[in-house]
Amino acid sequence: MSRRYRRGEGLPSCWNGIAEYEYHTNDVRIPDGGLPLDREQFIPAMAARSFGFVEAAFRSAARFTESDTLTAVISIGVGDEYLTHGAVVKFFTQRAGCPDWYDDLDRFKLEAIAVLMRVDI
Numbered sequence: 001m002s003r004r005y006r007r008g009e010g011l012p013s014c015w016n017g018i019a020e021y022e023y024h025t026n027d028v029r030i031p032d033g034g035l036p037l038d039r040e041q042f043i044p045a046m047a048a049r050s051f052g053f054v055e056a057a058f059r060s061a062a063r064f065t066e067s068d069t070l071t072a073v074i075s076i077g078v079g080d081e082y083l084t085h086g087a088v089v090k091f092f093t094q095r096a097g098c099p100d101w102y103d104d105l106d107r108f109k110l111e112a113i114a115v116l117m118r119v120d121i
Contacts, residue, residue, distance in 0.1 A: 022092035028053070030087040039082055047112070050074045050087045057091070058118040069093040070118040073102060079110035 035045045054072045061067040071094055077085020102115045
């Protein structure tokens, strides 16, 4: 990323594009090895593993002042294909209110979604 954007200069419309790029690039699939296969045990165990990963990533990022807008979205499949879906964590920064895809979490029916900001943890 150019120095111009790191300093927050440039056109505000560029922020949406940068945040969207980060969202689609910075995703991590959380491994499910060793977890029970039963839905009632798998989903809470996957959630605990995912939250632990995000917490460690946020602690590591905290040393950078630019990380104040760092956001993580945890997505865990809860539908019939919960074992196939597993869990994914996406990291991005909030820039000019973007991205705003997670403003209405009730619309997600096959995933449990958690939106976390580094400054809140």
